[in-house]
Amino acid sequence: MPQEVQLASQQGQISADDKLTAITNRNKTVEKKQTRTDEPQKSLKRTAPSDMVGQGDAKRKATQGSKKPVDKLVDGATLRGSDPNFIAANAVTLLSTVATVQAVDNSHHFAENLSAAASLANSVSSPIAVAPLSSSQQTGISGMTPNANMVEFLNNATAAQVQAQAQGQIQEANSTGKRSSTSRNLSNDERRQRRLLRNRVAAKECRRKKKAYVADLEEKVTRLEEENIRLQKEVEELSSKTSQIEEYARLQKEVEELKTKLALCTGQADVKKELKANPKGDTNKNDSTESKLLSLKS
DNA sequence: ACTACCTGCCGTCAACATTC
DNA sequence: GAATGTTGACGGCAGGTAGT
Numbered sequence: 001m002p003q004e005v006q007l008a009s010q011q012g013q014i015s016a017d018d019k020l021t022a023i024t025n026r027n028k029t030v031e032k033k034q035t036r037t038d039e040p041q042k043s044l045k046r047t048a049p050s051d052m053v054g055q056g057d058a059k060r061k062a063t064q065g066s067k068k069p070v071d072k073l074v075d076g077a078t079l080r081g082s083d084p085n086f087i088a089a090n091a092v093t094l095l096s097t098v099a100t101v102q103a104v105d106n107s108h109h110f111a112e113n114l115s116a117a118a119s120l121a122n123s124v125s126s127p128i129a130v131a132p133l134s135s136s137q138q139t140g141i142s143g144m145t146p147n148a149n150m151v152e153f154l155n156n157a158t159a160a161q162v163q164a165q166a167q168g169q170i171q172e173a174n175s176t177g178k179r180s181s182t183s184r185n186l187s188n189d190e191r192r193q194r195r196l197l198r199n200r201v202a203a204k205e206c207r208r209k210k211k212a213y214v215a216d217l218e219e220k221v222t223r224l225e226e227e228n229i230r231l232q233k234e235v236e237e238l239s240s241k242t243s244q245i246e247e248y249a250r251l252q253k254e255v256e257e258l259k260t261k262l263a264l265c266t267g268q269a270d271v272k273k274e275l276k277a278n279p280k281g282d283t284n285k286n287d288s289t290e291s292k293l294l295s296l297k298s
Numbered sequence: 299a300c301t302a303c304c305t306g307c308c309g310t311c312a313a314c315a316t317t318c
Numbered sequence: 319g320a321a322t323g324t325t326g327a328c329g330g331c332a333g334g335t336a337g338t
Binding site for chain 1: 321322323324325326
Binding site for chain 2: 200203
């Protein structure tokens, strides 16, 4: 078993199987990539099939079903693969394979960094702020660069861990500032290893952000669907009330019409009765009765 | 038990954007 | 202009599940 795997296992951070797999995969990939670089450079960005552009893995692999996230045992606690503690622990082993890792003299802060990340992950609602802010970044949230925070955090934690393991094999400090001045002193391979490590961390962070973004969108969809259902019910209720009011108005009108008809009928009956009672009465009286009848008819 | 298939996650590359 | 950050794409593995 490779030394880094043994070390990782001894640390109890990640299972040896996981690490062996990771390292084997990485070595395979490195071999593959080296082979690839030997090939004539075709250059040009890799492009996805036209129907998959912009979709990433989600579309590429989206066909069916779902799988629970894989939990891993880290420091005696079961953690999600996206958990910052797991990422940090994972990076310990990954970084230990980088021969040129430069340590920061803060090995005693490793456990604190882990617990800080854990508490932060639990307390901060924004998924972006997973790693502790550096002192220079704590002054303003707007200027926050999460990925840099994570890199710094991981660099500190993982480098310290390696230092503890290697017992003084690694001497040079990995100062977090002045990037170009330090890396210019490194060999191509060292720079490459550093770049790979940073990109590894960045990819994790990127995926985490994307997941958070998608989850946020899904939550919005759910919320809007519920809101839509509620509003539709409201519309139905109001529309029902409206139709009831219209029906009431219609019935009232009908009542009024019936009342009018009733009054008409009653009036005609009275006039007829009066005419019958005075068939030869005085002319004036008859005239007025007839005019009443006429007005009723009109 | 074996196999095929699928998803989630990972590390890496490449291209582009941003920072210094 | 180099170093660094970001992210889509790719290939690979682990682990779950259904069919045999």
